[in-house]
Amino acid sequence: MKTATLVLTLGLLAAPALAAPGHSGGHGSHGGGHYDGHAAALGEPGDPKAKARTISIVMSDEMRFSPETVTVKRGETIRFVVKNNGQLRHEMTLGTMDELVEHAKVMEQHPDMEHDDPNAVTVEPGQSKTILWTFTKAGSFDYGCLVPGHMPAGMKGRIIVR
Template sequence: MKITKTLIVSAMLAASSASFAHGDKEHAKGAAPMKMEQKEWGIGGHSNAVKRTVEIRMTDNMRFTPDLIEVKQGETIKFVHANNGKVMHEFVLGTKKELDEHAALMKKFPNMEHDEPYMAHVAAGKKGEIIWNFNKVGEFDFACLLPGHYEAGMVGKIKVVAQ
């Protein structure tokens, strides 16, 4: 019996709320608007609400610079991700639990696509961006979940403090 990608995706979505990985494609520009969904770590932001821009460099030594960012509750941040490496990297916001689950899925399904407002998939030598509103206080994580990158320590923290 042949199992299609659609069937696999449907089964995985039913079993988990985690997002799926994808291959070497960048996120589609000009595609349908992304669904803005409240997450434990905030909600997608709008460009007219951006309070500041934070550039994050990604390198092939499997590190983000900076890897610790402090944000005030309610602040909308535009993250600009500069991939200074020679391989694809990504930036995914979430909780440690969500990132661990997503990383495990990426190992099983490395070419499955996803496109969420809290993710940027950036080709070597390119830039990507996301705009995110941190409307909840707490400590959250970000990581590159491409197979091997997360395990190598390509992670960071965002501390959201009360106003």
């Protein structure tokens, strides 16, 4: 009995390590240290206690985000309130286009997977979720819906950090 319990416990502890990349825990520090997880090229998870500007993003079944382009200041914390106005499940994931394309390939293999990283939300029809992000680097970055087929159909946007 003790051996079975130990095996089960070790299996549960190892489960996050077996998850598809970008979908579960352990992605660097979330406040108080350097963030080295997904989307680190453009910033880090926002501090919930910090002042943040709210930007509403609407997703639709026309495979579009509105707005498609967002401009923010370097160092600014943004609270993205992401609303799904469609009948299909959609996502918003922040990153570089290379990261998004690579992650979309993983999603093709695991289409029902939901994100729990600080740079991404999966939003069911009629629902809203929030991404809180601090943009620490200037440049042009991206966001996209990684549900298979959505980003190639045009469901992507651009973030300009000045």
